[in-house]
Amino acid sequence: MPFSQLILDRYSVRAFGPAPVSAEQKAAILEAGRVAPTACNYQPQKIRVFETPEDLAKLDACSPCRYGAPLAFLVCYDNAVCWHGQPGPADIGSGQVDASIVTTHMMLQAADLGLGSIWIGMFDTEKLRENFNIPENIVPVALLPVGTPAEGSEPFAMHFQRKELSEILV
Ligand SMILES: Cc1cc2nc3c(=O)[nH]c(=O)nc-3n(C[C@H](O)[C@H](O)[C@H](O)COP(=O)(O)O)c2cc1C
Secondary structure (H helix, E strand, C coil), X not given: CCHHHHHHHCCECCCECCXXXXXXXXXXXXXXXXXXXXXXXXXXXXXXXXXXXXXXHHHHCCCCCCCCCCEEEEEEEECCCCCCCCCCCCCCCCHHHHHHHHHHXXXXXXXXXXXXXXXXXCCCHHHHHHHHCXXXXXXXXXXXXXXXXXXXXXXCHHHHCCCCHHHHCC
């Protein structure tokens, strides 16, 4: 499928079926995260995979938004590794941007494999740290549940509410 069509067809899946994500699919999505561009190529991304029933149950205690996906990636960055070179007091480090690009790569790779996914920002970071032993320098940015959309899964209305180019072009 052409990339221009892929980005039109992708939508946030909020109901997943039970079909597992295969090892090959998982590897392809992780590879898309591995090769993503990052500031100075410092590659601060750290990715955790949740797929065992135990981990998924522990994850559900941290976020209400897994939507039944059989697998979820947690994309983080290492604040001790990301670029901190922006001049001036505005420097917050490149980690959030780096991890967001990584997550976008992974989300679009999932779509290219015919899988559904959803970017989740609603999670309890402290609970994640506690449940999965995540140290302070590792900062969770996005949760990405992935799987096969459940039968009848449809985009939410929000998906269709895109601003016109004239509203965003400044
Ligand atoms: C940074 C970010 C955080 C998001 N967090 C959530 C979330 O916590 N829960 C949820 O259901 N959707 C979440 N979404 C999905 C958005 O609501 C969705 O992408 C948007 O409404 C556009 O719809 P579409 O992805 O179907 O095109 C998030 C998306 C982004 C980019």
